[in-house]
Amino acid sequence: MMTIPVHVPVLLQEVLEALVLPPAARILDLTLGLGGHAEALLARCDKASRYLGVDRDPEARYQARRRLGDDARLEILASAYEDLWEDPRFLAWKAEHAPGGFDAILADLGVSTLQLRTPDRGFSFRDEGPLDMRMDTTSGPTAVEWIAAQTDESLADAIYQYGEERASRPIARAILRAHREGRLATTRDLAEAVYTVIPREPAKRKGQSDPATRTFQAIRIAVNGELARLAASLEAAAGSLRPGGRLAVISFHSLEDRIVKQTLRRLAGIYDGPGRAAPAALPKTLKLIHPGGLAPSEAEAAANPPSRSARLRVAERLP
Numbered sequence: 001m002m003t004i005p006v007h008v009p010v011l012l013q014e015v016l017e018a019l020v021l022p023p024a025a026r027i028l029d030l031t032l033g034l035g036g037h038a039e040a041l042l043a044r045c046d047k048a049s050r051y052l053g054v055d056r057d058p059e060a061r062y063q064a065r066r067r068l069g070d071d072a073r074l075e076i077l078a079s080a081y082e083d084l085w086e087d088p089r090f091l092a093w094k095a096e097h098a099p100g101g102f103d104a105i106l107a108d109l110g111v112s113t114l115q116l117r118t119p120d121r122g123f124s125f126r127d128e129g130p131l132d133m134r135m136d137t138t139s140g141p142t143a144v145e146w147i148a149a150q151t152d153e154s155l156a157d158a159i160y161q162y163g164e165e166r167a168s169r170p171i172a173r174a175i176l177r178a179h180r181e182g183r184l185a186t187t188r189d190l191a192e193a194v195y196t197v198i199p200r201e202p203a204k205r206k207g208q209s210d211p212a213t214r215t216f217q218a219i220r221i222a223v224n225g226e227l228a229r230l231a232a233s234l235e236a237a238a239g240s241l242r243p244g245g246r247l248a249v250i251s252f253h254s255l256e257d258r259i260v261k262q263t264l265r266r267l268a269g270i271y272d273g274p275g276r277a278a279p280a281a282l283p284k285t286l287k288l289i290h291p292g293g294l295a296p297s298e299a300e301a302a303a304n305p306p307s308r309s310a311r312l313r314v315a316e317r318l319p
């Protein structure tokens, strides 16, 4: 019998405390993944509750369904959350089950352990696999196709912007050189191109993270358009809450967290832009619950090291 892969849900206790679930709760999970948060939330819901789980990754949806079984409260929708808000399937589900809005919306951003640990998906420099990195394996260019369409400059910009990598220019040149010479088919090839600029061994000796980490993150974000419509999606999510309903967002790196923080603050009527502005002029739709965000406890970070960089932000829809 095949085992069901496990993704240890991060900040689970904090999410359960943040999302206050009434009887007949209506929950929207924008990143169902392997259903770890969903399983725990559903365990706290009564029979009349309804849970809509969205994921763009076919394998994640399959595994989540296996994990959660034929729970009649759960519906799984194949979509990127950016495309959800005007999707007739979503609008029909919402009109039928949550016409007054959702009680809770969860977005646990980024990649799942399943994606990272499956070499064939091409997300990880630790295992050799095809250079793919698409979350939705049914559409869009793979990482190698995306790289092939870049110039030295556009690739360096992406690595700098999405990876916050200072050596973005020589790394971009090394990657495109490897591609021109027919040496860029696998994750190992991409990592090797980075190591020609930042050697791996010295970083390892100093206990620093692998030099390929930032470049892999950047290319993954670019291939999946991860940050492009995040702010608009959070705004749409906030608009889909019922008054008093809560939105919980978990991010995994500073770029993501910055967008989450700025968007929630703006929707809470807090002005962060340059110069002076009258905060009263900003429409206020949300109230921030943990203004500084929540990080994993030391115990969680020790038990599940990938959770270390996670941050949870929670906001409540105002009446």
Ligand SMILES: C[S@@+](CC[C@H](N)C(=O)[O-])C[C@H]1O[C@@H](n2cnc3c(N)ncnc32)[C@H](O)[C@@H]1O
Pocket: 007, 008, 009, 010, 030, 031, 032, 033, 034, 035, 036, 037, 038, 054, 055, 056, 057, 060, 079, 080, 081, 082, 108, 109, 110, 111, 112, 113, 135
């Ligand atoms: C960190 S995992 C979620 C894990 C889940 N909370 C659990 O406990 O199992 C993130 C999931 O979001 C999905 N995902 C990432 N970006 C997405 C997007 N724009 N639209 C829909 N799903 C997305 C990924 O495919 C992945 O399965």
